[in-house]
Each structure stands twice: as C-alpha cells, then as structure tokens.
Amino acid sequence: MNNPFLEERFAPLRNMEQFTDAMFNRIVAFQERQHPAWDEQAPFSERIRNLPLHYLIFSNADRDPTRYAHTVAPFYPIRAEIRTIAACIRQVAAQPVVCDFQCRNGFVGSLLAREGVRVTGVRDGTVKPNQIENFYDRDLYELREGPLDQIDFPFDVAFNAWMPAGVNLTETMLRYEPKMIVLIYTDHLDPQGRRQTGTDEAFTRWPDRYRVVAQWSLTRPENLLHEIWPDLTPSIEEERHVRILADTPYHDIDVSGWPDAPPYDWEEELEMALLGLEAKEALRARGMKL
Numbered sequence: 636m637n638n639p640f641l642e643e644r645f646a647p648l649r650n651m652e653q654f655t656d657a658m659f660n661r662i663v664a665f666q667e668r669q670h671p672a673w674d675e676q677a678p679f680s681e682r683i684r685n686l687p688l689h690y691l692i693f694s695n696a697d698r699d700p701t702r703y704a705h706t707v708a709p710f711y712p713i714r715a716e717i718r719t720i721a722a723c724i725r726q727v728a729a730q731p732v733v734c735d736f737q738c739r740n741g742f743v744g745s746l747l748a749r750e751g752v753r754v755t756g757v758r759d760g761t762v763k764p765n766q767i768e769n770f771y772d773r774d775l776y777e778l779r780e781g782p783l784d785q786i787d788f789p790f791d792v793a794f795n796a797w798m799p800a801g802v803n804l805t806e807t808m809l810r811y812e813p814k815m816i817v818l819i820y821t822d823h824l825d826p827q828g829r830r831q832t833g834t835d836e837a838f839t840r841w842p843d844r845y846r847v848v849a850q851w852s853l854t855r856p857e858n859l860l861h862e863i864w865p866d867l868t869p870s871i872e873e874e875r876h877v878r879i880l881a882d883t884p885y886h887d888i889d890v891s892g893w894p895d896a897p898p899y900d901w902e903e904e905l906e907m908a909l910l911g912l913e914a915k916e917a918l919r920a921r922g923m924k925l
Contacts, residue, residue, distance in 0.1 A: 741771025
C-alpha cells in the first residue's frame, strides 16, 4: 500500500509535530491575552502577526455572548481575495474612497486598506461590538461613529463584511448611489432557520443599473481544525460568498485573476489543516480506517 505522506505535496506534514507545538503556543498566548491582538494601541502589523486561525473561527473562551459578538471577526480572510477586491475597487476611480458599512471593529476593512485603497469605516452602535472592540490600522483606516443613513462624506464604493442578521444594509448603501458595492456574507441558517447574515433581498435585489461583475465562494470544511487536531473544537461546514456589484459605467472592469502576494499568517495554519484533510482522505481511499 502506497504511503501518501511520501508524496511531495504532503511534505509539509512531515514537520507536523513541530508545527503543532508552535500553533498551540500561539493559541494559548491568545487565550491568555498575551497576544498583541488584544492591545488596541499596538501597530496593526503587530496585532495580526501570528494571529491564530483558531480565533478567526471561534471566539475566546472568556467572551460574554450577551455583550459581545465575535472576538476578532466572523471568518478568516484570505489575502488573495482581499487583493482581488482591492483590484476591482481601483478600477472605478483614480483614488477611490471606500465606505465600510457597519464596520464592527474595523479588522476586515483594515486588511482592504492595506492593499492600497482608502477606507473609512462607519458603525452606528446598533449591533453588539466585537470582544476586541477596536482592531483597525490607525495609519491607513479611519473609523467613525454615526448613523449609516447620514454619512456625510463622499465615497465611491460601499463595502460590507457580514451584514447583521435580519438587516438589509444593501438597501441603505444604494441610497448613496455608489459606483460599486462589495458584499461578504453567508447563506447559513441558525438552528431556528434564521439567516446568519442579512436578508434574502440584501443579496438578490438591486436596481437594474447594477450588475454582478464578480463573485466567488469559499467553503470552510466541517471540523477543519478538530479533524487534524482532536483537542481543538469541532465546527460546522460554512460557505461564505463575495459578491461585487458595479453601476452601469463599470460593468466591464477586469476581474480576471487573484494577484499574487504573501498570505496572511493564519493562512499557514489553514493550508496545513487543509493538507491534513487531503492526506486523511488519501489514506481512506487506500482502505485505511481513521
């Protein structure tokens, strides 16, 4: 019986013990609030360095769910997709301004700002804050407080990541007639059958002048971490979507590819987990029971 771990594509798994020790050290450091992510005055580049993937899937154990939403963010961003979003945005203006609607702590919007676009986040205080209430790049990202229907600065692009459940923010964005709207969301339903993000209409209905110019989906496999590291928490499968709408003059923007760039630190753990899942499937295909 062939051993899949001898295949070159699985070579990183040969160092799994060392990798696992380092990963668990990062997880413990974050849990005990020793990671710079908790320091709102630290530079953003330090706060995201070695940020564990675990805390972009789960919240910290000490989070009070009656007071706080997610600890950091509701999903793990991938740098290639953030760069693709930025590349689309740069095609609607020479120096485009992005309004990050209901930006929460500014984490996702700051990643976008770091790809060369100007981003201002607005939050209105109507939803629970993240456990880390402010997690944004103070050098590149501006955060404002105020009603989302009274934004007083001009912008080219409306952006929203993880629309509050039961709320149609797309309708609010359209009142400003932006050149582009970027939505990151999931169609996942909670056990009571309620949407986890937005409303059905928020992601399916808009004026005819707006057209979907790019869209893609990414699936987080069930038990992504638990399947490889049994001590870590099980998780459900979740699919999230990116949908980019453009107004009439911008229907022909180039969305041909994801620009190459070094990935975020948490993507190393993601790649190891996905590679581990692939290896386990290869072993099962060879008749091994795992």
